[in-house]
Amino acid sequence: MTRRLILMAAIVLLTPAMGLADSSVYRWTDENGVVHFGDREPAGGSADRVSVKTGTSSRNSDRKSFQEQVEALDERKAERDRRENESAVEEARRKQRDARCDTARANLQAINSNARIRVADADGEQRYLTPEEIQEKRAEFETIVEESCDDNPES
Numbered sequence: 001m002t003r004r005l006i007l008m009a010a011i012v013l014l015t016p017a018m019g020l021a022d023s024s025v026y027r028w029t030d031e032n033g034v035v036h037f038g039d040r041e042p043a044g045g046s047a048d049r050v051s052v053k054t055g056t057s058s059r060n061s062d063r064k065s066f067q068e069q070v071e072a073l074d075e076r077k078a079e080r081d082r083r084e085n086e087s088a089v090e091e092a093r094r095k096q097r098d099a100r101c102d103t104a105r106a107n108l109q110a111i112n113s114n115a116r117i118r119v120a121d122a123d124g125e126q127r128y129l130t131p132e133e134i135q136e137k138r139a140e141f142e143t144i145v146e147e148s149c150d151d152n153p154e155s
Contacts (some may be wrong), residue, residue, distance in 0.1 A: 025050045054060045104144035111138050 029035050041047045056133035064072065111117060117129040117137075129137065 025052050100144060101148040101150075104141045104148060106139040108138065108145060111141065 025037055025039060026041050026044055026047035027037050027050045027151060028034065028042050037043070037050070111134060118126055119129060120126055
C-alpha cells in the first residue's frame with residue numbers, strides 16, 4: 001500500500017515536468033511572408049523548431065529586494081519631507097520680506113508726504129527729525145524697498 005502511494009505521488013509530481021519537456025515551439029513563414037509561432041507544426045508546410053529557454057528574465061535579476069524597496073521608499077519620503085520643510089521655511093521668509101516691504105513703503109510714503117517727522121528719543125522725549133536725518137531715513141527706506149520688494153514702485 002505504501003509503495004503504491006509513493007508511486008502515485010511520484011507520477012503526479014512528474015507528469016507536469018514530462019509535459020513541459022516535450023513542448024516544442026515551431027516557427028514558419030506563410031505564403032504572404034508573415035512569420036508564425038506555434039506549438040504544433042503546420043499542416044502541409046515545413047517549420048523550424050525553435051529553442052526556448054525558460055527561467056527568470058534579466059529584468060528579474062535587476063529587481064530590488066523588499067528591504068531595498070522599503071529603504072528607497074523611506075529615502076523618497078525623507079526627501080519629500082525635507083522639500084516641504086524647505087517650502088515652509090521659504091514661505092516664512094517670503095512673508096517676513098513682504099511685511100518688511102510694506103513697512104518700508106509706508107515709512108517712505110510718510111517721509112515723502114510730511115514736511116516734519118516727529119520721533120521719540122531713547123529717553124522717551126519727542127523731537128523732530130532734521131532735514132539731514134529725513135534724507136538719511138529716506139535713503140534707508142528706499143534701500144529696504146529695493147531689497148525686500150519684488151516690484152519697486154516707491155508709493
